[in-house]
Amino acid sequence: MAIDFKGLDRRTFLRGTGLLVAAGAAGLVLPGMASAATVPRIYSCAEWNARPPADPLVTLNNKANRILVHHIASANSTDYSLAHAFQICRDNQADHIDNNGWSDTGQHFTVSRGGYQLEGRHGSLSTLRGGKQMIRGAHCPGQNDNSIGIENEGTYTSVEQPAAQYKGLVALCAYVCKQYGIPVAEIKGHRDYYNTECPGDKLYARLPQLRKDVAAAMAA
Numbered sequence: 001m002a003i004d005f006k007g008l009d010r011r012t013f014l015r016g017t018g019l020l021v022a023a024g025a026a027g028l029v030l031p032g033m034a035s036a037a038t039v040p041r042i043y044s045c046a047e048w049n050a051r052p053p054a055d056p057l058v059t060l061n062n063k064a065n066r067i068l069v070h071h072i073a074s075a076n077s078t079d080y081s082l083a084h085a086f087q088i089c090r091d092n093q094a095d096h097i098d099n100n101g102w103s104d105t106g107q108h109f110t111v112s113r114g115g116y117q118l119e120g121r122h123g124s125l126s127t128l129r130g131g132k133q134m135i136r137g138a139h140c141p142g143q144n145d146n147s148i149g150i151e152n153e154g155t156y157t158s159v160e161q162p163a164a165q166y167k168g169l170v171a172l173c174a175y176v177c178k179q180y181g182i183p184v185a186e187i188k189g190h191r192d193y194y195n196t197e198c199p200g201d202k203l204y205a206r207l208p209q210l211r212k213d214v215a216a217a218m219a220a
């Protein structure tokens with residue numbers, strides 16, 4: 001189907017002629033279009049060809065009660081492709097294992113600048129789907145047993161993130177909040193719990209709007 005999904009307003013699209021059903025049946029991926037009515041397409045570690053964890057990971061028998069938003073502090077690439085998103089995840093995992101000495105990718109999920117949502121640490125996606133357990137993270141000391149870490153590709157100290165990435169972040173946060181019963185007020189920035197500039201002044205300043213948009217997405 002030669003449809004420019006990115007050019008369509010979501011509500012207009014949903015009021016359309018059943019195209020969403022057709023798109024879903026055809027397995028098409030619509031980045032950032034998740035809502036309470038649709039489970040977002042989150043690419044698994046197997047799909048982006050992750051390395052196995054360097055050490056066994058810990059599955060916790062508790063839900064998450066918070067989301068921490070991060071930026072990777074990587075280049076603000078203009079490659080918005082899925083292939084690039086996969087590469088970002090592989091590079092990020094290698095950095096965390098080889099340079100930081102961690103067991104696996106530190107965060108639970110990653111959002112690419114193109115708006116793709118991807119699993120970070122192994123097991124994060126299946127536990128999120130179940131909604132009762134979480135994988136111990138390595139994204140913020142003191143918060144790894146209770147908060148879901150979401151890394152955004154790029155650096156947002158002085159520029160805003162691309163619209164597609166923001167939409168992907170909203171969709172992912174809405175799904176995480178829904179699955180674990182997390183109030184949107186508990187969507188926080190890394191800097192709220194650690195001495196860091198992460199997720200950058202621009203992205204941090206957008207968190208109040210993010211909470212509103214996530215609440216709206218959950219109510220849709």
Ligand SMILES: [Zn+2]
Nearest residue numbers: 070071190198
């Ligand atoms: Zn961070």
